Amino acid sequence: MNRLIAGITMMMVLSGMAACKIGKKPVRKQVMQDTAVVQNPPLADTTVKRGDSIAAANPAKQLLIDSLQSVWKQEINFSTFSGKAKMHFEIKDEKQDVVANFRIKKDSAIWVAVNATVLSVQVARVYVTPDSFKLINYLQKYSMVMAISDAKKFLPADVDFSTLQNLIIGNALKSLSQPTDATDFGGTWSVQMEGADYVQQLTYNKSDSTMRSSQLRTKAANGPQAMIQYGNYEKKDERKFANSRAINTINGQEQYYIDMNFSNAVFDQPVDMPFTIPAKYTVK
Structure with a gap:
């Protein structure tokens, strides 16, 4: 069950993807892209200043990046969010299906309640702020309370609140990165974004400028x-x-797969985030 809890909180794992690496892409499922089915493949001067990059040495790349600013700068703006998603999780030979309820107060708090699909048993509850990480395991009757900087002791990667928030909402994971390369593939655009220690590859559908995939290395x-x-x-x-997310990650010897399908998503409505640790629970 600890492995299940770790799988549920894989959202937090992806928050540490500043340490990600693009590799051979696992193939799991088909994700509907509007009307097409896509099989997983492995104010004055608006010129973007880049420094040392592929675009800096290629005027055509630079021009494409500048022309796509409205695409790669787009994000879902909101004050609050609540959503419900069915999640299928796989790690090694273990498979689990759960229902997760998400609530977010932008840049302030993330609340997740997880129920097993069998008998609707409550499995876990998670509460994350930019500074803290809290978890209640209802099946094993214990809780965890720690600084977010210490959550890496429990999770396979460092936790970053902003990236977790972006993952749930559907924004680019790393919003502060800068574009260094871009390619027109006909039906899609691909934009390479770089931060201090990572590279993020974003692919957008030309038909409506929606994000099709995101990779990190x-x-x-x-x-x-x-x-x-x-x-x-x-x-x-x-x-x-x-509404649909297919998430493939590899961390060391362990491979994770999460299939998310939202059945409900509401923005900018009041949300509450109840989180009370039962008195008899062990605190780890």
């Missing part, structure tokens, strides 16, 4: 690998929201 050797595919977009209060 580290600039250093080793580290986790991740690929996320987005599909089944739907208008939610004038926002294009990806």
Whole structure:
């Protein structure tokens, strides 16, 4: 069950993807991209300043990056979010199906309640702020309370609140990265974004500028690998929201797969985040 809890909190694992590496992409499922089915493949001067990059040495690349600013700068803006998703999780030979309820107060708190699909038994509850990480395991009757900087002792990677928030909402995982390369593939655009120690590859559908996939890799050797595919977009209060996410990660010898399908997503409505640790629970 600890492995299940770790799988549920794989969202937090992906928050540490500043240490990611693009590798051979695992193939799991088909994700609907609007009307097409995509099989997982492995204000003055608006010129973007880049420094040392592929685009800096290629005027055509530079021009494409600049022309796509409205695409790679787009994000879902919100004040609060609540959503419900069915999640299929796999690690090694273990498979689990759960239902997760998400609630977010932007840049402030993330609340997740997880129920097993069998008998709707409550499995876990997670509460994350930019500074803290809390978890209640209802099956084994214990809780964890720690600084977010210490959560890596429990999770396979460092936790970053902003990246976790972006993952749930469907924004690019690393929002502060800068574009260094871009390619026009006909039906899609691909934009390479770089941060201090990672590279993020984003692919967008030309038909509606929605994000099709996101990959991350580290600039250093080793580290986790991740690929996320987005599909089944739907208008939610004038926002294009990806109801389906296929998440593949490799961390050391362990491979994780999460298939998420949102059945409900609501923005900018009041949310509550109940989180009370039962008095008799062990605190780890």
